[in-house]
Amino acid sequence: MTHRILIVEDEPSIAELIAINLTHAGYEVERALQTDLALNMMRDQLPSLLILDWMLPGKSGVQFAKELRANERTRSLPILMLTAKSDESDKVLGLDSGADDYVTKPFSPKELVARVKAILRRQTPLEDSGPLAVGPLRMDPLSHRVTAVWPNMEPQSIPLGPTEYRLLQFLMSNPERVHSRTNLLDKVWGNEVYIEERTVDVHIKRLRAALSPTDCDRYIETVRGSGYRITKMPTQT
Template sequence: MTHRILIVEDEPSIAELIAVNLSHAGYEVEKAMQTDLAMNAMRESLPSLIVLDWMLPGKSGVQFAKELRANERTRSLPILMLTAKSEEADKVMGLDAGADDYVTKPFSPKELVARVKALLRRQSPVQDTGPLSVGPLKLDPISHRVLAVRPNAESKPIPLGPTEYRLLQFFMANPERVHSRANLLDKVWGSEVYIEERTVDVHIKRLRAALAPLDCDRFIETVRGSGYRITKTPTET
């Protein structure tokens, strides 16, 4: 299956540069100059991934990313944020808004294509682990669903973005082990492209926020100076 990439970028020359390089890499490409046009492009079918510019007319890419993450239909859509903002605080803001990765302008077209490929590879469920269970958390890699299951209570689905799902899947496949940020970047993001370790903290925060309504966030523990782990017996607070 050929992946379809939606480019949401208001500068025609940049949009065309991205489109040409992604087309040469074998992807179908569609362009939209602002967010309302992007929503129209997604009305009938969702793309495989969005390359989303931060600064757009009418509505910013950050606000659009937040809306996509709040919508059940688009919650799992991979988002690659593209922007001229390069300060750490700006990167964290973009990731907090829902972006899965971040590329700053000016950018290398080869790096952008590599990041698109890496993001798309991460969307495929890892099926060889089988169903996973830690505490009340149940993860089925085939259906790509996560549930909170407790005795004498109805099972509750836990909606996760694509990177948060991959993080949780890795944790649940390796419970009680402490994983450094570098190890998580290697195992969850892959070693093909450079991503800052600070990215891990942002996605851990997003994962905990998704688990919190069902009191499952306490199963993800921070081990000071070492990293993170998932535990079957969280410390009572």
């Protein structure tokens, strides 16, 4: 299966550079100059991944990413944010908006292709460990479904993006153990050299936000100075 990648970039020379390198890497590439056109191109079929520039005419990439994450159909669409903003606060804002990764301009085409491959690789679930259960949380890797099961209540479905799903799957496979950011990067992200440890914090935040409506976010605990764990008996009530 050939992955289709949509580039939303208003600078033709940059879009062309990205498209050439991704095409050489074996991907099918489409381009859009602004978000409205990109939305029309995604109406019939979603791409495998969206490369989204931060500064776009009409609507910023950050706002567009937030809208995509708020829509059930596009909630799990992988997004790589591309921007000239390089401050850590800007990186966090880009990730908080819903991006799965962040590349600053000027960039190395080789690095960008590596990041694209890494994001697409994370769409594949971790090794099947069978059904998992921690507290009210239930995960069925075969159906790729996560539900909250509380006494005397109907099971509630919990939609997760691919990275948050892999993160939760790893935590549920190893309950009560504290996992450092480095260990999570290795086990969930595959020890990818371009991923920063701060990325783990952002995805933990997004995982908690997804679990919050079912009151399951408190089962993900922060162990100060050490990392994160999932517990059957949360201290927070």
